[in-house]
Amino acid sequence: MAAEFPAHHYLNDGYGIRSWLLTRDHKRIALLYLAAITVFFFVGGAFAVLIRLDLATPPGDVVSDDTYNQLFTMHGVVMVFFFLIPAIPAILGNFLVPLMIGAKDLAFPKLNLLSWYIYMAGGLMGVYVLLTGSLDTGWTMYAPLSTRFSTTRVAPAALAVFVTGFSSILTALNFIVTIHRMRAPGLTWFKMPLFLWSTYATSLIVILGTPVVAITALLIFVERLFRFGFFDPALGGDPVLFQHLFWFYSHPAVYIMILPAMGVISELVAAFCRKPVFGYSFVAFSSLGIAVLGFLVWGHHMFVAGQSVYASLVFSMLSFLVAIPSAIKVFNWTATMYKGSVSWDTPMLYAIGFIGLFTIGGLTGLFLASIGLDVHVHDTYFIVAHFHYIMVGGTIMGYLGGLHYWWPKISGRLYPEGLSKLSAWIIFIGFNLTFFPQFILGYLGMPRRYHAYPPEFQVLNVLSSAGASILGFGYLLPMFYLAWSLRYGRPAGANPWGACGLEWQTTSPPPTENFAVTPTVTESPYHYPSPAVKHVA
Amino acid sequence: MFDIPLFPERASTIAGEVDALYFFLVGLTGFFSLLIAGLIVTFAIRFRRRHPDEVGAQVHGGMLLEIGWTAIPFLIVMVIFFWGAKVYLAMANPPDETLNIYVVGKQWMWKVQHATGQREINQLHVPVGRPVKLIMTSEDVIHNFYVPAFRVKADVIPGRFVQIWFEPTQPGTHRIFCAEYCGTEHSGMIGEVVVMEPTAYQTWLSGGAVEGSLASTGAKLFADLACNTCHRPDSRGRGPVLEGVFGHPVQLQDGSVVTADENYIRESIVQPAAKVTAGFQPVMPAFQGLVTEEQLLALVEYVKSLSSEEQALPVTRQP
Numbered sequence: 001m002a003a004e005f006p007a008h009h010y011l012n013d014g015y016g017i018r019s020w021l022l023t024r025d026h027k028r029i030a031l032l033y034l035a036a037i038t039v040f041f042f043v044g045g046a047f048a049v050l051i052r053l054d055l056a057t058p059p060g061d062v063v064s065d066d067t068y069n070q071l072f073t074m075h076g077v078v079m080v081f082f083f084l085i086p087a088i089p090a091i092l093g094n095f096l097v098p099l100m101i102g103a104k105d106l107a108f109p110k111l112n113l114l115s116w117y118i119y120m121a122g123g124l125m126g127v128y129v130l131l132t133g134s135l136d137t138g139w140t141m142y143a144p145l146s147t148r149f150s151t152t153r154v155a156p157a158a159l160a161v162f163v164t165g166f167s168s169i170l171t172a173l174n175f176i177v178t179i180h181r182m183r184a185p186g187l188t189w190f191k192m193p194l195f196l197w198s199t200y201a202t203s204l205i206v207i208l209g210t211p212v213v214a215i216t217a218l219l220i221f222v223e224r225l226f227r228f229g230f231f232d233p234a235l236g237g238d239p240v241l242f243q244h245l246f247w248f249y250s251h252p253a254v255y256i257m258i259l260p261a262m263g264v265i266s267e268l269v270a271a272f273c274r275k276p277v278f279g280y281s282f283v284a285f286s287s288l289g290i291a292v293l294g295f296l297v298w299g300h301h302m303f304v305a306g307q308s309v310y311a312s313l314v315f316s317m318l319s320f321l322v323a324i325p326s327a328i329k330v331f332n333w334t335a336t337m338y339k340g341s342v343s344w345d346t347p348m349l350y351a352i353g354f355i356g357l358f359t360i361g362g363l364t365g366l367f368l369a370s371i372g373l374d375v376h377v378h379d380t381y382f383i384v385a386h387f388h389y390i391m392v393g394g395t396i397m398g399y400l401g402g403l404h405y406w407w408p409k410i411s412g413r414l415y416p417e418g419l420s421k422l423s424a425w426i427i428f429i430g431f432n433l434t435f436f437p438q439f440i441l442g443y444l445g446m447p448r449r450y451h452a453y454p455p456e457f458q459v460l461n462v463l464s465s466a467g468a469s470i471l472g473f474g475y476l477l478p479m480f481y482l483a484w485s486l487r488y489g490r491p492a493g494a495n496p497w498g499a500c501g502l503e504w505q506t507t508s509p510p511p512t513e514n515f516a517v518t519p520t521v522t523e524s525p526y527h528y529p530s531p532a533v534k535h536v537a
Numbered sequence: 538m539f540d541i542p543l544f545p546e547r548a549s550t551i552a553g554e555v556d557a558l559y560f561f562l563v564g565l566t567g568f569f570s571l572l573i574a575g576l577i578v579t580f581a582i583r584f585r586r587r588h589p590d591e592v593g594a595q596v597h598g599g600m601l602l603e604i605g606w607t608a609i610p611f612l613i614v615m616v617i618f619f620w621g622a623k624v625y626l627a628m629a630n631p632p633d634e635t636l637n638i639y640v641v642g643k644q645w646m647w648k649v650q651h652a653t654g655q656r657e658i659n660q661l662h663v664p665v666g667r668p669v670k671l672i673m674t675s676e677d678v679i680h681n682f683y684v685p686a687f688r689v690k691a692d693v694i695p696g697r698f699v700q701i702w703f704e705p706t707q708p709g710t711h712r713i714f715c716a717e718y719c720g721t722e723h724s725g726m727i728g729e730v731v732v733m734e735p736t737a738y739q740t741w742l743s744g745g746a747v748e749g750s751l752a753s754t755g756a757k758l759f760a761d762l763a764c765n766t767c768h769r770p771d772s773r774g775r776g777p778v779l780e781g782v783f784g785h786p787v788q789l790q791d792g793s794v795v796t797a798d799e800n801y802i803r804e805s806i807v808q809p810a811a812k813v814t815a816g817f818q819p820v821m822p823a824f825q826g827l828v829t830e831e832q833l834l835a836l837v838e839y840v841k842s843l844s845s846e847e848q849a850l851p852v853t854r855q856p
Contacts, residue, residue, distance in 0.1 A: 065721045138718045144695065145678040149644070149720055233696025234826070236808075239679055240694065273584075275593030282603050304681065305692045306699055309629050313622055320614035324607060331606040332598075334573055337580035340593035344585065352577055359573045363566040370617050372624025373558050376688040379681060379716040443559065444545045445685025447716040450724035454712065459541050498590070528592040 003493025005412055009509040024109035025512055030095035031410070032116050036123060037087055038479065044078035045472060047071045052434075052468035055461050060452040068451035069136040070152065076139030077157065081164050082123055084395055085253065088260035089206075090119070090171055092402045093199050095410060097175055099503035099510065100193050102184025102519040107177040115170040122164030129153045129160060138449060140250075143231030143242040147223040155224050158217040165214045168256075172203035172210075184502065186521035193501055193525040194270075194283055198263025201287040205252045205259075205294060213249035216242070240306050247298035255294040258358075258390055259287055261398025262329055265351050268401050269333045271499040272348035273340025276526035279332040286325035293322040303374045312371055319369035326362050330355060345497070346417065349424040350401030357393025357431070361386060364439065382442025388435045400427070400478065407482060408496045412509040413489030419481050426474035433467025500526050548711055548732065549687035550704040554624050556688075562617065628689060631702035635670035636663070639751070639834045642673065642680035642693040645722040647713060650834055653742055654750045659728035661713065663705060664738035670702040672799055676830050681717035684730055690716050698799045705732040755839025758832055767821070776821060777814045783844040788815040802837045 010027045013019075020028060051071050054062040063071065094112065098105050106112050129135055135157045137146040146154050179200050183192070219230045220242075229235025231242040270277045277283055299307055299315030307315075333355055342348070364386045368374045377383065408414055437460040446457045453461070495504040500523075506515050547553060584593070638661070639650040649657040663669045673682055675695040683690035687703040715726035733741060748754060759765055767776035777787075782797045790813045795801055804811055806828065809821040828836070 060724070065724070069718075069721065069723070136720070140718075142679060142718070145718070145720060149678050233694075239696070273593045274586075274591070276595060276597050278596065279598040279603050282598070303625075304690055305679075306694050306697070309626070312625070316621060316625075317618050320618045321611075323614055324610055327610045328603070328607055330573060331602075334576050334580070335599075335602065337577060337584065339596060340580070340584050341586045341591040342581050342584045342593075344581070348581075352581065355577055356570070356574050360566065360570050363562075363569055366565070366614065366617055367559070367562050369614075370558060370562070370621025370624075372621045372628060373555055373562070374621075375625065375628060375690055376555050376559075376685070378690065379683075440541075440543055444542055445683070445712070445714065447681075447683065447714045447724075449718040452724045454727075456542055528595065529590070 003491045003496070005491040006507040006509070006511070008511055009412065009507060010512045011412070011509050013512045022113075024105070024113055026094050026098050026106050026109065026112060027410075027510065027512075029112050029116055030091050033086065033090040033094060033119070036116075036120060037083055037091060040078050040082040040123065041087075041475075042479075044075050044083055045475060047075035047078065049468060049472050051075060052465040054451070055453070056465045058453050058455045058458050058461075063451075065451050066136060069138075069449070070134040072449055073135045073138050074130060077126065077135065077161075079391075080139055080253070080257075081161060082119075082126060084257040084391055085168060086119060086171075087399050088264060088395070088402065089168075089175070089199060089202060090115075092195075092264065092399070092406060093175060093260065094171070096195065096406065096503060097178055097199060098182070099409075099506070099514055100196055100501060101179065101182060101187055102502045102515060102521065103178065103182040104513050104515075106174045107182055108174050111170050112174055115167045115174070118170065119164060119167035122160050122167060125156060125160035125163060129157045132156075140246060141217075141220060142246075143220065143223065143237070143239050144234070146220055147232050148234070155221050158221040158224075162214050162217040162221070165210045165217075168206045169210050172206035175199055175203045176207070184519050184521050190281065190284070191521055191524055194266035194277055194280070194287075195260075195263035197284040198259045198266070198287045201291040202256055202259045202263075204288075205256050205291050208295070209249045209252040209256070212245060213253070216245040216249065219245070240302070243302055243305055244298070247301045248295075251298040251301060252291075252294045254387070254390065255290050257395045258398075259290060261354065261395045261402075262287065264398040264402035264405075265333060265354050266329075267501070268347050268351035268405055269336045270526040271405065271497055271501075272343045272345055272351065273337055274498070274528045275336055275340040276524060276528070277332065278335035278338075279328075280524075280526075282328055283332050286328045289325040290322065293318065293325070297322050300369055300374070303371050304378050316369055316371045320366070323362060323366060323369070326358075330359055330362070343497075344421075346415075346420040346424055347401045347405035349421060349428075350397050350404065353424065353428045354394060354397040354401060357389055357397060357428075361389030361393055364389065376445075377442050379448055380442035381438040381446050381448055384448050385435045385438035385442060388438075392435070393431055397427075400424075403478070403482070405497070406503070407485070408492030409503055409508045409510070411482075411486055411489065412492055412507075413485045414492050414496060415481050415485040415489055419477065423474055423477040423481075426470060426477070430467050430469075430471030430474050434464050434471050435467070437461075437463045437467075498529075500528060546686045546709075546711070548705055548707055548709065549684075549689070550706055551624070551628055552686070552688045552706075554627065558617075558620055558624055561620070565613070565617075628701075631670050631700070632668045635668045635702055637670050637672060638663070639838075640671050640673040640682060640693070641676060641830045641834070642682065642715070642719075642726075643676040644678065644720050645715070645726040647682070647715075647726070647728045648831070650751060650831060651742075652751045652838060654748055654754070655742065659713070661728065661730045662738065662741050663730060663732055664735045665705050665708050665732050666735070668702055668704045670700055672698050672700050672834075674698050674803075674830055674833075678719050679717050680715050680719050680726065683714045683716035684711055685714070686711035687730075692717055698803060705730070708732050708734055708737075751835050751838040752842040753839075755835035755837070755842075758828075758835055759839055762824075762828070764836075775817070777817060779840050780843045783841045785844070787812075789813060790815050790817075799837055799841075802840050803833055806833060806836060 054060045133153045136152045137150050229237040231237040297319045300319040441460045492508045641648040649661050673693045675693045680693040691701045711730045713728035767774045768779050786794045807825040810819045813819045
């Protein structure tokens with residue numbers, strides 16, 4: 001039975017540039033974010049390719065020292081602030097939060113559009129930094145390197161971070177109010193899809209944490225331009241204070257990046273096993289647990305930074321505790337698959353990849369929480385490998401899995417199944433080849449952010465660079481076939497996966513107002529069989 | 538060509554303890570990764586969808602399982618916590634008797650100053666089998682002194698002293714890396730530790746042009762900078778007597794008490810008004826920017842030498 005493409009939907013409700021740039025439809029704003037964030041992803045990715053190319057040989061003979069330092073700095077800044085933090089909330093969250101709760105839009109549609117403009121303003125400032133001398137302080141911008149010694153564009157970069165933060169804050173505010181106030185009749189908190197729980201937890205972190213990094217960026221700006229001594233000891237400041245302020249936000253920011261992906265994985269596992277998520281309330285509360293504990297562990301970034309022995313011991317213990325809610329999620333996802341009806345569709349491949357890679361990423365975090373071992377591997381490639389397992393193996397896998405799951409809803413069309421599965425495999429293999437050797441390099445002692453390195457590290461670096469070329473190729477494929485499907489894909493129908501969830505009860509693509517009639521919720525979010533399953537058959 | 542190194546050399550007393558914890562965690566990671574991966578793959582195959590309209594069993598959860606997979610990981614991580622803390626405390630607390638050597642980091646080199654007067658750049662000669670304590674500071678940005686073969690590192694921070702200690706177990710040469718990104722030539726800030734047999738070390742110490750011990754350089758500076766007009770051995774100067782001060786508690790004007798460690802001496806030279814000894818006026822000029830980090834080391838070493846029982850008390854403790 002061929003699915004019909006709806007006659008009226010949000011994509012054909014108005015044409016022309018104004019209908020997009022002045023839209024208040026959360027779905028169109030999600031697509032505006034998708035376009036901008038995809039550009040930043042490939043810019044940041046291009047920097048990574050150059051980094052890995054340069055590291056293929058020990059002397060680093062592709063680019064100069066300064067260029068290399070700018071490459072890894074801008075790779076970090078672009079990927080963290082302009083891709084990883086906004087990706088899932090601003091694209092999938094924007095698109096899905098109203099649909100999942102049966103609402104017409106977010107609580108503040110104009111504020112939502114403003115968030116996008118602020119994001120673009122911050123992004124353009126980032127581009128300005130890039131084009132007028134770049135930044136070479138590392139994305140961490142440690143003082144006094146950033147406030148006195150660097151000759152690059154630190155002040156505008158700090159402002160870009162400051163501005164971009166407000167985009168996250170406004171989006172988070174919008175989500176929190178929407179989830180509190182606009183749920184459909186009958187949709188109680190414990191009938192919400194887990195993606196909403198993780199979005200809610202993430203929004204709390206954003207609202208509490210982002211102002212701190214905004215202030216920190218501002219202090220860098222003021223110290224650099226006006227020589228106020230906050231951090232530079234030559235001016236009477238304390239360089240370690242900067243690290244406390246920076247990590248007070250930037251460790252929770254790790255959870256801002258990974259929690260939404262965890263929410264996506266909960267949805268994927270349920271939909272492709274056609275089964276309720278095992279231990280729903282444990283998975284939901286573990287998100288809140290991560291949000292709270294995540295604020296208390298920043299000191300584990302500073303075990304070798306002159307922090308007191310006792311502070312380090314406390315931070316170490318708390319860091320071990322934050323591992324528990326993550327472990328609970330992994331065990332519950334695995335248990336969900338037991339006696340499920342497991343399909344091998346592309347989104348599920350990403351979900352499986354996520355669980356495996358996140359498990360390794362999480363367990364290697366234990367190495368770093370344990371102080372006696374962290375002293376050795378701190379600031380080596382072991383750290384680089386660990387956080388890429390979380391950020392790339394976790395967040396990006398979750399993002400791509402979510403994008404493939406909801407793409408038929410977003411675009412109303414199906415993408416080529418075989419090619420998308422092949423891409424998922426290529427990405428999985430490329431990822432592991434890129435980052436697994438870096439664990440070994442790290443334990444051998446190769447420091448991170450090294451443009452040149454001693455020859456004994458070469459073989460592992462070549463493996464990593466080879467993996468990066470596979471990974472880069474893998475990321476290009478979805479961009480092409482998803483774009484292709486916009487025009488040539490078969491119409492998806494309202495519910496191509498036979499999944500539960502309010503978003504699948506409306507047409508694909510949905511109408512501007514989302515639902516013809518406001519839905520009433522009586523069942524738990526994963527009450528299979530969904531009404532549509534028989535339909536699909 | 539293709540022999541891939543997997544493991545760094547082990548050349549200090551602490552290295553074995555770090556490695557033991559590492560192997561335990563590698564085993565743990567391997568076990569749980571394979572367990573989860575094995576279960577996922579098994580479930581994905583065994584419970585694969587056989588008909589398009591098939592659904593999974595409507596299982597919602599199990600309290601015993603939830604308690605189990607919360608409690609067991611909790612117990613495991615607490616074991617790791619205490620183990621890691623034990624290794625760390627050993628790194629953070631040097632033995633009483635150590636060979637003290639000063640290190641100054643600057644963009645992009647390591648400058649080493651021995652108490653006996655020898656200076657080195659990007660090289661550090663130490664004897665085997667004797668605990669060595671490095672007292673370190675930076676002239677500019679934050680650096681990090683890292684010797685993978687010893688499994689120790691510490692940020693080297695401008696404006697203060699930090700310390701690490703290690704006891705080399707075999708003669709040989711090991712790399713020193715800067716492990717905190719410090720600007721353009723960060724990756725060129727590489728040196729080497731040369732671990733020598735005690736006799737060879739003695740020969741090395743006696744060779745090399747030496748202008749006298751570090752303390753004697755400090756004594757000369759102490760006179761050149763006219764410190765000795767106020768800090769006199771008798772108690773008639775305008776400043777406190779420095780003999781016997783190092784390593785002992787000092788009563789301050791505001792009533793608090795600090796221990797006169799290297800960081801206190803250093804601060805009292807560059808910012809004397811910060812912590813004024815009780816009974817004295819804040820009349821001493823600040824030497825911030827007037828003395829180099831190396832001159833500061835010499836002055837600190839001289840003040841230390843004025844205390845009969847030279848006993849290094851904690852600086853900022855760092856492994």
